[in-house]
Amino acid sequence: MSENILELCHISKQFSGTEVLKDISLEIRKGEFITFLGSSGCGKTTTLRIIAGLETPDTGKVLLNGKDVTDEEPNKRDVNTIFQNYALFPHMNVFNNVAYSLKLRRVPKPEIKKRVLELLELVQLAGFEKRMPNELSGGQKQRVAIARAVINNPSVLLLDEPLGALDLQLRRQMQQELKKLQKQLGITFLYITHDQEEAINMSDRIVVMNDGQFEQVGTPAEVYDHPKTSFVAKFVGTANLFEGTVKELNGEQAVIDLGGETAVAHTGGHAFQPGQKAVFCVKSENMTVREEPSEHFNLKATVVENSYVGGMIRIVFQRPNGEQVISTKHGIHANVDAGQAVYLCWKPEAAVFVDL
Amino acid sequence: MKKTARRKKDKAWTMAVPLYLFTIVFVVIPLIYIVVLSFLQKDVLWGVTNQFTLNNYAKMFDPVYGKTFLDSLKLAFATTLITTLMGYPFGYFMARLAPNRRNFVMLLVVVPFWTNALVRIYGWMILLRTKGVLNQALLALGIVDEPIKILYTYGAVLIGMVYSLLPFMILPVYSSVEKMDWSLVEAARDLGAGRIKAFFTVTLKLTLPGVLSGFVLVFVPSIGLFFLADLLGGGKIMLVGNLIKNQLLQARDWPFGAALSVVLMLMTFLIIFLYRKLTHSKDLEGFF
Amino acid sequence: MKQRKMHLSSLYLAFVLVLMYLPVLMVVIYSFNDSKSDVSWAGFTLEWYGKMLHNSSLMEALRNSIVLAVSSCAISAVIGTIGAVGLVRCNFKTKGLLENAAMLPIMIPEIILGMVFLAFFSFLNLPFGMMTLILAHTTFCIPYIFIVVKGRLVGIDKSIGEAARDLGASEFRMFFDITLPLVAPAVASGTLLAFAMSLDDVVISFFVTGAQTNTLPIKIYSQIKLGVSPEINALCTVMLVFTFILILISGRVGKTRKNRTISKEEQRR
Numbered sequence: 064m065s066e067n068i069l070e071l072c073h074i075s076k077q078f079s080g081t082e083v084l085k086d087i088s089l090e091i092r093k094g095e096f097i098t099f100l101g102s103s104g105c106g107k108t109t110t111l112r113i114i115a116g117l118e119t120p121d122t123g124k125v126l127l128n129g130k131d132v133t134d135e136e137p138n139k140r141d142v143n144t145i146f147q148n149y150a151l152f153p154h155m156n157v158f159n160n161v162a163y164s165l166k167l168r169r170v171p172k173p174e175i176k177k178r179v180l181e182l183l184e185l186v187q188l189a190g191f192e193k194r195m196p197n198e199l200s201g202g203q204k205q206r207v208a209i210a211r212a213v214i215n216n217p218s219v220l221l222l223d224e225p226l227g228a229l230d231l232q233l234r235r236q237m238q239q240e241l242k243k244l245q246k247q248l249g250i251t252f253l254y255i256t257h258d259q260e261e262a263i264n265m266s267d268r269i270v271v272m273n274d275g276q277f278e279q280v281g282t283p284a285e286v287y288d289h290p291k292t293s294f295v296a297k298f299v300g301t302a303n304l305f306e307g308t309v310k311e312l313n314g315e316q317a318v319i320d321l322g323g324e325t326a327v328a329h330t331g332g333h334a335f336q337p338g339q340k341a342v343f344c345v346k347s348e349n350m351t352v353r354e355e356p357s358e359h360f361n362l363k364a365t366v367v368e369n370s371y372v373g374g375m376i377r378i379v380f381q382r383p384n385g386e387q388v389i390s391t392k393h394g395i396h397a398n399v400d401a402g403q404a405v406y407l408c409w410k411p412e413a414a415v416f417v418d419l
Numbered sequence: 420m421k422k423t424a425r426r427k428k429d430k431a432w433t434m435a436v437p438l439y440l441f442t443i444v445f446v447v448i449p450l451i452y453i454v455v456l457s458f459l460q461k462d463v464l465w466g467v468t469n470q471f472t473l474n475n476y477a478k479m480f481d482p483v484y485g486k487t488f489l490d491s492l493k494l495a496f497a498t499t500l501i502t503t504l505m506g507y508p509f510g511y512f513m514a515r516l517a518p519n520r521r522n523f524v525m526l527l528v529v530v531p532f533w534t535n536a537l538v539r540i541y542g543w544m545i546l547l548r549t550k551g552v553l554n555q556a557l558l559a560l561g562i563v564d565e566p567i568k569i570l571y572t573y574g575a576v577l578i579g580m581v582y583s584l585l586p587f588m589i590l591p592v593y594s595s596v597e598k599m600d601w602s603l604v605e606a607a608r609d610l611g612a613g614r615i616k617a618f619f620t621v622t623l624k625l626t627l628p629g630v631l632s633g634f635v636l637v638f639v640p641s642i643g644l645f646f647l648a649d650l651l652g653g654g655k656i657m658l659v660g661n662l663i664k665n666q667l668l669q670a671r672d673w674p675f676g677a678a679l680s681v682v683l684m685l686m687t688f689l690i691i692f693l694y695r696k697l698t699h700s701k702d703l704e705g706f707f
Numbered sequence: 708m709k710q711r712k713m714h715l716s717s718l719y720l721a722f723v724l725v726l727m728y729l730p731v732l733m734v735v736i737y738s739f740n741d742s743k744s745d746v747s748w749a750g751f752t753l754e755w756y757g758k759m760l761h762n763s764s765l766m767e768a769l770r771n772s773i774v775l776a777v778s779s780c781a782i783s784a785v786i787g788t789i790g791a792v793g794l795v796r797c798n799f800k801t802k803g804l805l806e807n808a809a810m811l812p813i814m815i816p817e818i819i820l821g822m823v824f825l826a827f828f829s830f831l832n833l834p835f836g837m838m839t840l841i842l843a844h845t846t847f848c849i850p851y852i853f854i855v856v857k858g859r860l861v862g863i864d865k866s867i868g869e870a871a872r873d874l875g876a877s878e879f880r881m882f883f884d885i886t887l888p889l890v891a892p893a894v895a896s897g898t899l900l901a902f903a904m905s906l907d908d909v910v911i912s913f914f915v916t917g918a919q920t921n922t923l924p925i926k927i928y929s930q931i932k933l934g935v936s937p938e939i940n941a942l943c944t945v946m947l948v949f950t951f952i953l954i955l956i957s958g959r960v961g962k963t964r965k966n967r968t969i970s971k972e973e974q975r976r
Contacts, residue, residue: 144869148864151867151870163871167880168875215874434792434793435789435794435797450823453822508719512716512719527724527728528724534947537943538731540730541939541940541943542730546729585723639815643818643819645818645910646909646913650932664913676822677822683816687814687816
């Protein structure tokens with residue numbers, strides 16, 4: 064039990080009649096880098112605000128270090144937040160921003176000075192202490208916000224899309240710095256993002272959220288390779304979903320009927336019965352083509368277009384029923400032309416069954 | 420659990436308590452009192468009785484008072500019309516000036532707005548009186564042979580009204596022109612609209628909230644500025660404002676004064692309601 | 708073509724501005740006129756300024772006006788500011804209604820407010836004088852401060868206050884450390900506006916003042932009506948200068964506000 068620094072127990076929250084969080088529970092371990100991944104409006108920011116104490120849940124409890132803090136004021140919680148727009152105090156300079164929480168705790172002046180300067184050094188802002196927030200670039204503001212939030216060594220640091228406002232290059236750099244900082248300080252990070260790549264790069268565990276619920280909680284590899292639900296499959300990476308009925312089972316392999324055509328998928332431990340409905344997904348990078356059908360693999364498709372995106376070839380196919388299928392691969396040669404008729408194909412292990 | 424959520428909100432709420440109390444005690448209750456008063460019978464000599472009556476409202480249809488109402492409305496409309504004709508081009512041109520010149524003109528517009536209204540009215544009296552500056556100038560230039568009477572006429576009151584309320588038209592128009600998206604006008608011009616056509620089809624439409632806000636800000640106060648009519652009209656021009664004042668202080672007929680106030684207030688609400696309906700916005704453009 | 712157009716519009720602006728300043732200028736010029744009647748120019752004098760200073764009833768009216776404006780602005784600044792902070796932060800059913808009601812004093816014609824107060828205060832049997840004046844002026848000063856402060860608060864990112872709470876500030880500390888410094892310029896400019904309105908008010912004061920208490924505008928009003936003494940010109944000129952000083956101060960406040968705070972958009976960048 065003592066390993067869990069933070070526990071959410073059956074938390075629900077409504078805003079004017081709309082259910083934003085639907086009975087969510089989670090345990091977070093000390094020193095973990097955990098990411099809440101989801102599109103906007105999925106409830107991830109509300110979850111974070113409940114942990115910070117800026118919202119009170121309608122039902123459920125928040126335990127911090129084993130202690131119930133559900134009704135505690137935000138200023139009494141050993142949790143600090145980095146806000147989406149940094150929320151620096153515009154009327155205070157960098158030093159006073161960072162020193163604010165120490166001043167509130169009546170830390171002696173010389174110690175405040177020492178700790179603030181140390182921390183500014185750590186976030187590479189030495190010499191900036193006299194600057195006002197409006198004289199800083201986006202990246203610098205970000206660093207001030209980080210310094211201000213970690214100066215008290217909180218048990219948990221909450222980060223609400225902290226890199227959302229930065230450009231791509233700076234974001235990549237800050238991702239690495241944040242990760243490094245987390246290792247150095249040993250603080251538990253609770254990170255919110257809608258960027259799946261960011262989540263996969265940084266996290267120890269990812270919580271995929273959708274519509275106020277946790278779709279899946281797991282390591283980046285688990286979430287990516289073994290999505291539990293169709294939402295996770297679609298949200299993390301590019302996945303093609305297929306819905307059909309189980310036609311026959313050959314040991315670990317299932318032949319699935321997809322409206323007259325068939326395909327093969329690895330059962331992955333699911334106990335299927337022939338005739339049962341099933342949904343599986345195939346990540347775009349595992350999607351290949353061939354020119355002739357095999358006995359159990361005869362999915363027809365027409366190439367719609369090839370495009371070159373970020374070092375990858377992206378091929379869009381259309382199946383006879385109108386569904387689109389996407390395949391990606393490295394390199395610059397597509398090997399197929401638009402309008403060409405092909406058969407879709409993948410390794411059975413690449414197909415993962417998800418919840419209906 | 421729900422209780423705690425409510426309790427948290429209560430804290431910020433407490434800060435609004437003084438405002439709440441003050442507004443209820445000194446705005447809401449007095450207004451209700453006035454409405455009640457307007458339905459009571461005037462006592463023979465002084466004060467009111469507790470008798471319900473509609474007489475105070477019926478009295479307004481008396482031709483003498485009806486005329487005052489109509490005159491007042493006419494003056495308000497004339498004031499609104501002239502301030503619009505003068506204020507719109509002013510606000511428009513001002514918004515098109517270079518920023519530093521614009522700020523300077525803005526300052527010049529705002530300064531009189533901050534100075535004492537009586538002082539400025541008094542300035543007009545100096546200008547307009549029979550032996551005043553204007554007449555002397557006209558005589559000296561040979562435009563007139565003998566001094567013309569301007570002060571203590573309807574025209575003088577109108578001049579005073581327009582003068583006092585012009586900034587309330589200029590500022591909202593300026594504000595709406597200033598934040599207008601000029602690329603829309605350019606698009607209209609690009610699509611073949613002439614300069615004038617583009618103005619009437621695009622610019623005017625986009626700045627309409629400012630004009631409407633100006634209407635409200637000019638029309639509403641113009642009904643009540645009794646001191647202006649007193650000073651520039653020499654007591655001969657009666658506005659609803661003067662009527663209310665007289666009922667209160669001379670005739671001592673408070674219920675009738677209250678009824679006049681209620682009607683005036685309802686008119687004001689109607690105007691603000693129409694404004695909100697037309698512009699779909701709660702706040703008066705450019706004023707706050 | 709374009710050049711001429713610019714010329715015409717500038718000419719129009721100048722014309723209207725001259726009309727605006729002409730009466731003000733008259734008052735200033737005639738305050739230096741060495742003649743009892745202000746019809747013709749009889750040479751420069753400062754006599755009226757001296758007479759004005761020795762006119763005790765005029766000076767008393769001035770003092771009353773300042774006491775009135777200062778006290779009603781002080782009360783309204785407190786009520787209006789914390790009221791705006793409270794209303795922006797919370798959400799309750801009667802909020803919209805309260806906001807509309809609080810704005811009423813500056814939405815309805817002044818004369819109605821004057822009438823309402825006259826009737827209401829005599830209903831309560833309050834003695835007419837400085838107290839009724841302060842109550843009435845506070846009522847119409849609050850909306851000016853409230854609306855300006857509210858406008859400023861809406862522009863402040865909510866998460867700045869939350870960040871302070873998150874870093875360990877109590878509600879109380881947050882108000883004094885964060886909210887108040889951020890809205891201070893708005894409080895100042897709202898209060899200045901209210902101050903000018905209070906100092907300028909004739910209509911409402913006219914109804915709620917007692918026989919013993921004159922405010923400056925009321926004094927000026929009755930003097931203008933009775934027949935003019937050039938002392939009034941002198942006093943008006945002094946008030947003009949005073950107003951200019953006020954405007955200069957508020958301009959300073961506006962400037963520092965621009966330097967010290969960031970709009971929401973800037974923060975997003």
